[in-house]
Amino acid sequence: MKLAMFNRIMSNHRGLPLLFPLIAVLVLATLETHVSSTTIGLWMLAVICVWIEIAVFAFRYYSGRLSSDAKKLTTSLTVRYLNANIVWSAMLLIFWSPDNASQDFFLLLLFVAHLSVATATTAYEWRIYLACTMPITGAIVTACLQSNESIYLGVGALVVLVYLFMLAVTKQVIAQGESAISLRLEHDDLIRDLAKAKAQSDSALKEAEAANSQLTISERRFRALVDHAFDGIGIISDDGRIQFATETVARMFDATPEQLIGYRVDHLATPEFRPEVQDALGTLLAKAGNTASMSGWAETFSGRKIWIETTARNMLHDESVNGMVLNVRDATARMSADSELKMHLSVLEKLATGTTMPEVLSELTSAMEEQKPGMRASILLLDEESTLRYGSAPSLPPLYKDIFDGMLANEESGPCGIAASTGEPVIVTDTSNHPIFADRQDLVAKMEIGAVWSFPVKSRDGRVLGSVAMIYRTPRAPSDSDLTFINGAAKLAAVAIERRRAEQRLAEALRTAEIANHSKSQFLANMSHELRTPLNAIIGFSEMIREEMFGPIGTPEYIEYIGDIHSSGRHLLELINDILDISKIEAGQFEIDETWSDLKILARWSADLVRPRAQENQVTLVIDIADNIPQAYVDERAVKQIMLNLLSNATKFTPAGGDVTLSARLADDHDLILSVTDTGIGIEPHLIAKVMEPFGQAEGPMARSHGGTGLGLPITKSLAEIHGGTLILESEPGVGTTVTVRMPAWRTTREGPDQHTDDQAQVAAQ
Structure with missing residues (x-):
């Protein structure tokens, strides 16, 4: 109640903060005064300040920043209006002039008008009303008494009587205001409910109209989507006849929706898939809400076969459907x-x-x-x-x-x-x-x-x-x-x-090549005796002639020729031996005879055979056998050939003044390491793979000058592998070459041969 009365006063006084300063400016412009301009300026400044403060208060109130406590709000506004009216009442003291009756009369009219306006706008709250009227009334009475003129004394008495009447009127206004507000508050809920009901009714009407319009649009959209969707929709009755079909379904079967109505759905399937469709219909009819999926070939009205995928649901219990709904898809292209x-x-x-x-x-x-x-x-x-x-x-x-x-x-x-x-x-x-x-x-x-x-x-x-x-x-x-x-x-x-x-x-070409290769290797292996016998005879007879076993030859030149025959024959024998060895290895006829052998003795024997050529080429031959090298379970002839081939190659391709070193040691994992290192011409990196192949030779003048079959390294590699080992060649042109043969550790242990017989036999066979 108090808050509603306060709100009326605030509403009535919205324009006062602007009105009173304007009136003060008008008074300054039209009335005369005997006070100093400083006093007038201070008064004008006070008027503006108090009304600005009231305007700020009103702004804060309407923006919701003040408390909603009616008592606190009334007290705050009362204090502000009291200050404003006290400042405003000072106008009589500043502009009252006994010598200017018209000016004094104007001031009295202005203040009486103020009382009337205050009564009309603030007669809803006693404190605010008194704050707005008592300073003005007091100022009028005081001014009239100070004039000592009978007319002004009468005016003063009249103002007092009028003010008392205004107080009585204010009392009635307050009572009527409270009664009206009370009545309004009592009917507020009803009015609010009626307004809300009317708003809801209007809103419901609009929503119904919008829904009806949207329903029409949705129905058209749904029909368009259904008739032009990739999947078709159909409804069939409990006896399997089509009740409804979209345009999509009709297009699938090269028909119109009217042609499909009444058609049995199982008759659309090809004969082999018809039982599956009938079983699916039985599953659907077994219980309301049942679903089923089926796929198979169907025949269209034009005789085409299409692959159909269908899902169906029993909605016979739904009165709006009263059938079984099918979702049909033509999956022929995907199928x-x-x-x-x-x-x-x-x-x-x-x-x-x-x-x-x-x-x-x-x-x-x-x-x-x-x-x-x-x-x-x-x-x-x-x-x-x-x-x-x-x-x-x-x-x-x-x-x-x-x-x-x-x-x-x-x-x-x-x-x-x-x-x-x-x-x-x-x-x-x-x-x-x-x-x-x-x-x-x-x-x-x-x-x-x-x-x-x-x-x-x-x-x-x-x-x-x-x-x-x-x-x-x-x-x-x-x-x-x-x-x-x-x-x-x-x-x-x-x-x-x-x-x-x-x-x-x-496959035929491989078989032919394998047969030819096997025949070649078998032929060379079988020709061992026939090739060696005549060469042995040539070499033997040339040795007898060269040594003049049966007397002097007579002519010195013959001795030289016979020496050439002997060296050529021995060289040819070496070449043939290499060819026969590689042929035996390829044919799987190379057999090894393993015994416990002293590697130091085998190394010295091999070095002794190569040493004459090394001395002839001015190459230093070094044998470096570690003291902890035990006996090895190997084929002595094969190991001698390994050492001899590596030493011969190293001596052949090492220039005068170079070194060739044969070494043997045990690796950290106890593997047996045999290596031959030289300071010869070396091999280009891209030729290393070539020299490891049968009949492959490195290029260059020095390599060509020594000739040979190119079988030394391949034979050595094969002999190392027969022993379960490996051969690695490392070389740098102009620096030298190192060839390393690595044999497994079991060949230097007494348990080795028994445990690795099978592996050894398999490697030898390969």
């Missing part, structure tokens, strides 16, 4: 793509696993038939004599193979033979009236051939490898997708045929 991909993957998998060509072709034709229900596939091959060979036709009768296997591919061999002979597709949509089958109607009837589409199978270079055919029992023209499918099958067949024929040719 074809998936099946074709599956077909390609299955054929490629067969090729990758080494399956025979007949099995690969059978897999391809079976996959083709699975993707095209009712179709029978055939693949015929074409050999080099242009003769057809049976590839695969799993669903055709045996008569098909009997007819075409061995037939010459020409104009008389039917669509498959014509496609293979000409390299062009042959499409026969109806065998009953096609010229190719004019004289073969009996054969067509026996094999139930109504249509034949045959494509040639071509290799990457354009050669015709055969033909692939799609055969139907009834007349049929191929669609674009059918032609794409058979063309893809022909390309896949070409890959399979080319791959298998290439593998067959490669």
Whole structure:
């Protein structure tokens, strides 16, 4: 109540902070005064300040920054209006002039008007009313008494009487205001509820109109979406008949929605899938709310076969539906793509696993038939004599193979033979009236051939490898997708045929090469005695002549010639021995005789054989055998040959003044390490692999000047591997070469031979 009364006063006084300063300016401009300008300035400043403060108070009140406590608000406003009216009452003291009756009368009128306005605007709260009227009333009475004139004394008395009357009026105004506010507060809830109800009613009406409009739009949008959606929607009755079908469903089956109404849904499925549809309908009808999914081939009204995927829900219990709702999708394109991909993957998998060509072709034709229900596939091959060979036709009768296997591919061999002979597709949509089958109607009837589409199978270079055919029992023209499918099958067949024929040719070439290589190695191994015998005789007789075993030769030149014969024969023997050794190793006839051997003795023996050549070439030969080297379980002859080959090579390719070192030691893991290091010419990095191959030699003048077969290192490597070891060659041109042979640790332990006999035998065999 108090807050409502206070709010009325604040509403009535909204313009006062601006009005009173304007009146003060008007008074200054029109009235005369005897006080100093300083006093007037201070008064004017006080007027402006007090009303600015009241304006700030009003702003804070209306912006909600002040407390809603009515008592505190009334007290604050009372103090502010009391200050403002005290300052305003000083106007009489400043501008009252006994010598100017008209000016004094104007001031009295101004203040009486102030009392009237204050009574009309603040007569809702006693404290605020008294703060606004008592200073003014007191100022008027004081001014009238100071004038000592009878008229002003009468005016003063009249003002007092009027003020008392105003107090009585104010009391009544306050009582009426409180009564009115009380009544309004009592009916506020009712008025608010009525206003709220009317607003809700208006809002509900607008919402209903908007909803109705939106419903119409939604219905049109829903119909457009349903009729043009990728998936179709249908409703069937409890007896399996179509009650409703969208345009999408009708387009799938090459029909109109009207044609589908009343049609049994299981009759749309092909005969082989019809039982599955009937089982799904039984599942749906078993219980309200049941769902079922089914997929399979269906036949359209135009005779096309399409792959349909359907989900259904029993909504017979829903009065708004009263049926079973179906969501239908034509998945023929995806099914074809998936099946074709599956077909390609299955054929490629067969090729990758080494399956025979007949099995690969059978897999391809079976996959083709699975993707095209009712179709029978055939693949015929074409050999080099242009003769057809049976590839695969799993669903055709045996008569098909009997007819075409061995037939010459020409104009008389039917669509498959014509496609293979000409390299062009042959499409026969109806065998009953096609010229190719004019004289073969009996054969067509026996094999139930109504249509034949045959494509040639071509290799990457354009050669015709055969033909692939799609055969139907009834007349049929191929669609674009059918032609794409058979063309893809022909390309896949070409890959399979080319791959298998290439593998067959490669296998035959490998067998031929293996036979030739084995024959070569066997021949050289068997020629050991025949090659060595004459050379031994040449060398033996030349030695007898050179040593003049039976007397002097007579002519000195003969001695020189005989020496040449002897050295050439020995060199030839070394070459042949190397060739025979590598041949025996390759033929698997190199047998090793292992015994416990002293490596120091073997090293000295090998060094003694090489030392004359080393001295002749002015090369220093160093033997460095570690003291802790034990005996080794090896083939003495093979190890001697390893050391001898490495020392001979190092001595041969080391210039005068160089060093060759033969060393033997045990590695940290107790492996046996044999190495030969020289300070020779070295080998280029890109030639290291070449010199490790049989008959491979490094290039360069010094290498060519020494000749040889190039078998020393390969033989040494093979002998090391026969012992279960490895050979590593490290070289730097102009610095030298190090060849390291590493043999397993068990060859230097007494337990080794028994534990590694099997491994050793296997390595020797390899």
